[in-house]
Each structure stands twice: as C-alpha cells, then as structure tokens.
Amino acid sequence: MAFTPAAIVFSVLTVATYVIANFVYLRFRKTPLNPVITATVALVAILILFDVPYETYMEGGDWVAAFLGPAVVALAVPLYKHRELLQKNLVPIAAGIVAGVIAGLVSGTLFTRWLGFTEELILTVLPKSLTTPVAMQVATTIGGIPSLAAVFVMVAGFTGILLGPYLLQLLNIDSSIGRGIGLGASAHGLGTAKAFEYGPEDASMSSVAMTLAAVLGALLSPLAAWLLL
Amino acid sequence: MKIVRIILQLLVLYGFLLIGEAIQALLQLPMPGSIIGFLLLFSALLLKIYPLEWIDAGARSVVDYGPLFSGKGVLLLPIVIISTLITMAAAGFASQYIANRSAAQKEES
Structure with a gap:
C-alpha cells in the first residue's frame, strides 16, 4: 500500500x-x-x-x-441478527432471492451482449445488484473491472431508491416481504436504506435479501458468465 | 476502550477473511475468499462457537469511485437501470406471491 x-x-x-x-x-x-x-x-x-x-x-x-474483504465477512452479523425472520419466511425469501438474482444476472448479460459490448464490460455489469464489496470482488474473480463494477452497483442502487417505489406500486407489491426482498435483492444497501422508510420489517427483509443475494450472486456469477457468454 | 474493541474485532474479521482466502486458494473455488469467510463467520455465530458480542462493534467501511465513460458506454446506464428494475420485480413478486400462497394454505387447513 x-x-x-x-x-x-x-x-x-x-x-x-x-x-x-x-x-x-x-x-x-x-x-x-x-x-x-x-x-x-x-x-x-x-x-x-x-x-x-x-x-x-x-x-x-x-x-x-x-477494507472490502472484511466488509464482506462482516455481513454475517446482520444476517445472524435476522435469523428468526429468515427461518419463519424461509421459502418466500428463498424464492424471491433466487428469482431476483437469476433475473438480474440473465438480463444484465443478455442486454450487454445484444448491444455488442466486450466480454470485459459484460463481466463488469454482471454483479451490479450485489453489495459493493462483494460486487468488486466478484468482478475481479470473473475478469471484469472492479472499480467500474462499483459504479454500476451505485447506478443500480440509485435506480432502486428513486424508481423502485413506483415500480413496486405499479406491480401491487405492497407487503413488507415483497417490498423488502425486492429492494434488497436489486438495490443492496441503498435499497435497504429506502426500505427503512417503509418500516422496520421491510428494512429487516431488505437487509436479509441484500446479504443472501450477495452470497447467491457470488456463487452464480461465474456460472452465468460461463453459460451466457 | 471502545476503539480497542473495534480494532480487535476488525482483526477477527481479517482472520476470517484470511482463512476464507486460504480455503479458496487451496480448493481452487470459483468464488471470492471473502464470501467463504462470511459463510464461516455466519456458521460460527449460528453454532454459537463465536458470540455475537465479540464482533458486533466491528466497523464496516465501503467507499466508491467512478471513472467516466463516453460514446457507446453510455448505453450501459439504461441497461443497468432496466436490469435492476427487472431484478426488483422478480424478487419482490416471487417472494410476495409465495408468502401469500402459503398464508392462504394455512387459512384453509
């Protein structure tokens, strides 16, 4: 250093x-x-x-x-604190995370591929829905550009907090679980900050979603890169 | 004394990170060592091997930066925005749909 x-x-x-x-x-x-x-x-x-x-x-x-590495490890703490919420709603939470992570990876890869971006840029866009430290490390692992990946993470986050409420309303997603998982899985920490404004249960759901989406995203990103490129 | 505790807890986080990275290197896993470290810490908390009080104050620090892009690169922005909305719709809809369905099943039985 x-x-x-x-x-x-x-x-x-x-x-x-x-x-x-x-x-x-x-x-x-x-x-x-x-x-x-x-x-x-x-x-x-x-x-x-x-x-x-x-x-x-x-x-x-x-x-x-x-500080990125320890920040990822530290995600274990909020997840552990919300373990009862996770246990009680395991199936709907898991369904939401799996659907969201797959939808994010597939749509991001396909759109960038259709518009003819280089492999390096496709791999940089791929982890955009994951929390910053995870996204940067995933980008590094699969061959993207970590600093640019952080920019897309921010764009995803801003999208989530600025447009997210309208989308949720449009789709009649009006429960704590739907709003929280939607915001957390797509817009990570910024989405979770937005979820706080809906209430504590939305925020807990979003925090859990952000963490689980990070883990699943880290697992599936190399697979998505391999399958879709 | 609080600052000493935070520094000690940061060292613990580094410890988990180093173990995670060692495992990743050893087994040649295709995911970051930090995620393995996260899974190890979460397991240690769940199995009560490591108490929550010993890690709770550990600081988190994330900072972001942005290079600029021009020309065709601008198209990456709408891609990320649309893809994010698709992600949110899928995650929010799926979790709410399953939650409502299992709630309805419980009422029936």
Whole structure:
C-alpha cells in the first residue's frame, strides 16, 4: 500500500465527507440526502474544483480495497441478527432471492451482449445488484473491472431508491416481504436504506435479501458468465 | 476502550477473511475468499462457537469511485437501470406471491 501524502489526504477526505453526509442524512432522513449520493456528489465537486486527477485521488484506493474483504465477512452479523425472520419466511425469501438474482444476472448479460459490448464490460455489469464489496470482488474473480463494477452497483442502487417505489406500486407489491426482498435483492444497501422508510420489517427483509443475494450472486456469477457468454 | 474493541474485532474479521482466502486458494473455488469467510463467520455465530458480542462493534467501511465513460458506454446506464428494475420485480413478486400462497394454505387447513 502506497503511503504517499495524496493517499492519506484523499482517504481521510473520503471518509470525512461520508461521515458528514451521513450525519446530515440521519438528521433529516430524506431519500435524496442518502449519504452515498451526497458524499459522492460532494467528492466529485471537490475533485473538479481543485482539478485533482482521478489517478491521484485513487492513490487512497488501495487503502479502501483493504477494507472490502472484511466488509464482506462482516455481513454475517446482520444476517445472524435476522435469523428468526429468515427461518419463519424461509421459502418466500428463498424464492424471491433466487428469482431476483437469476433475473438480474440473465438480463444484465443478455442486454450487454445484444448491444455488442466486450466480454470485459459484460463481466463488469454482471454483479451490479450485489453489495459493493462483494460486487468488486466478484468482478475481479470473473475478469471484469472492479472499480467500474462499483459504479454500476451505485447506478443500480440509485435506480432502486428513486424508481423502485413506483415500480413496486405499479406491480401491487405492497407487503413488507415483497417490498423488502425486492429492494434488497436489486438495490443492496441503498435499497435497504429506502426500505427503512417503509418500516422496520421491510428494512429487516431488505437487509436479509441484500446479504443472501450477495452470497447467491457470488456463487452464480461465474456460472452465468460461463453459460451466457 | 471502545476503539480497542473495534480494532480487535476488525482483526477477527481479517482472520476470517484470511482463512476464507486460504480455503479458496487451496480448493481452487470459483468464488471470492471473502464470501467463504462470511459463510464461516455466519456458521460460527449460528453454532454459537463465536458470540455475537465479540464482533458486533466491528466497523464496516465501503467507499466508491467512478471513472467516466463516453460514446457507446453510455448505453450501459439504461441497461443497468432496466436490469435492476427487472431484478426488483422478480424478487419482490416471487417472494410476495409465495408468502401469500402459503398464508392462504394455512387459512384453509
């Protein structure tokens, strides 16, 4: 890991921006203020304002990557806390996760293939519905570009919180289980933040869905890449 | 003392991660070592080998960054958006449908 001034400045700046953005979100609890959105916008603005090249900013990237692995392992904790909810609704949850993960992998692969994208980009889009650390590691494993995969993860997350409520309403998905599993399986942590606004049960469902979708997605992504390419 | 606990718990997470990566390398599994580490930690919690209190404060940190793309690459955005909506529809519909059906069955019996 590089121990340059830029690496220290930009990793501290990134974390500090996120902490402030999170504080603002917790204060007002409005979807557009989601800290991932506001912190991203603020950081991009700072980088443009001070004319910082992406490579310089990313010197802190190695440091960030070092936290991805433990972040994945840590997902075991929320899943364990929701184990009773999972046990009670095992069949519908499993059905939703399997349907969602397969639909996401197949549609993502087919659309990118139809439009003639390179194999590397197809493999980068593939893990978009998984939580960031898992998606980046899956992208690495199957031959995609991890940093770009993280961007698609964010696009999926924004889609989930901005368009998700309309889609759910349109399809008459109006139960905690339907909303929670739908948001968590497609839009990971951001979807779970949105689910919190519907209520605690939606949020628990979404948290469980995010974790299980990550595991199943990591298992099925190499298979999907092999089958569909 | 809280900071010491968080650092210790982060080290535990790293421990699980290293074991997961060792297993992945040893058995040549096609999934990331971190997922194996996650499964190991979840099993250890379920089997009460490792108590929840010893890991609960462990910090999580995820940060994202975005390179820009131009030309045809812009098409990747609508693809991801549509695919995400398909994913949500499939997951939400399937879970709600099965949940309603098993609830109806319970009422009948």
